[in-house]
Amino acid sequence: MFYLDDIGRYFLMLKGIFSRMTKGSVLRTLIFKEINDLIIGSLGITVFLAFFIGAVVAIQTALNLTSPIIPKKIIAFASRQSIILEFAPTFISVIMAGKVGSFITSSIGTMRVTEQIDALEVMGINALNYLVFPKIIAMLMYPFVIAIAMFTGILGGYVAGVYGGFISNTEFLTGLREEFVPYHLVYAFIKTFLYSFLLATIPSFHGFYMKGGALEVGKASTSAFVWTTVVIIISNYVLTQLLLS
């Protein structure tokens, strides 16, 4: 019953976000600020993680190819598939649930604790729209982060595979282009769009409705990370079943 109550409140929150819009000129400023905080601020860690994940995937695939009849180009093929289908959209999103999610929960939660949200409501402002809507719009840029993660991950695989002496440059490029299905990119970006919405709204929910003081802000950030990850993993399974089977 407790979880059902939270789920109900989450959907009521979504309704609240899209009602009584904040003044356009104010929203524009807020959206640019959120893009800076949530998107630009996440690029560095995303590039770093994706590069090394790609490199590790390439090395592990190479080390597991012991049979001489399996062509080396499989290393590039496997790296591409795992990075595009899973590592870039899902793995990076789980990490973003920690980085972006805890940032959102703690910033909104602190505003709740310090009565800043009450101040907005007293002024007659729809605090949900003012605080959460710009985050949802900013997170529409999130697929660009994932596109960069895909590119960097494959680059990491190339550097580790070719310069690590596991595969030649020609073989890697041949494997990279082999049996490429453009729909896999569509699938990955559909997932990414859903994750971007979840990454903006679930942590906002935990921050907005938290009660208590500084300790509870920390607890809310932790539970926001856990629940965002759980929902991402479940929706990953559902979407994969729906879109790929």
Added chain:
Amino acid sequence: MIEVKDIHKGFNGEEILKGITTTFERAKTNLIIGTSGSGKTVFLKCLLGLFTPEQGTICYDGSTYSELSEEQQRNLRKQMGMVFQGSALFDSMTVEENVMFPLRMFTRQKKGEMLDRVHTVLDRVNLENANDKLPSEISGGMQKRVAIARAIVTQPKYLFCDEPNSGLDPKTAIVIDNLIKEITEEYDITTVINTHDMNSVMEIGEKIVFLKQGHLEWEGDKTQIFKTDNQAVTDFVYSSNLFKKVRNAQLKGL
């Protein structure tokens, strides 16, 4: 003027406000006092429209809040200014941006006009040379001044303050109290202050409402509060050693 008639409010089956009826007059500093848990904050939040009373009415200059449409309620709220206990300034905004915030949200003024207004109110609260500072870079007393400036920048008809001098040293607390009183008279607004500070009562208490366990126990002004024989009020007033000593000295004719 705010007229409160028989308001009741409870949470989870427990009644917090048990039928309060009173009036808060315009251009006067009206104080709500009482011990912790007496319902002061719930009462203030009802006056602000943040809580809806289960019974009773609140009239703002003749307009009954519960009879207004949502749009009219929002417009009425725009005529209210609030100074929160912890100031509730927006961390990411400078002092100037904090004060300008209500103007940006609710007016179509040009930036120059807004800045003129912001500088006028910042001057009024005696806050200069702090425009570009963040709330974390200024003292508690200065934060309170910024909060007052933000509350009055749109020239509200009603000003609500929740323990405006909590956490301040006695000297700064008196300055803030007097500032609120001056602004109330100058802007001709209805001010309601929630406090348990007897210094504020003595300094600016033109109308005092004493709450006890959700009831209106007593009301009067700052001279009457020291003469009342209401036990709950005298217990509250003379809970401070200083006031106790002053009273004992008066009784001994010293």
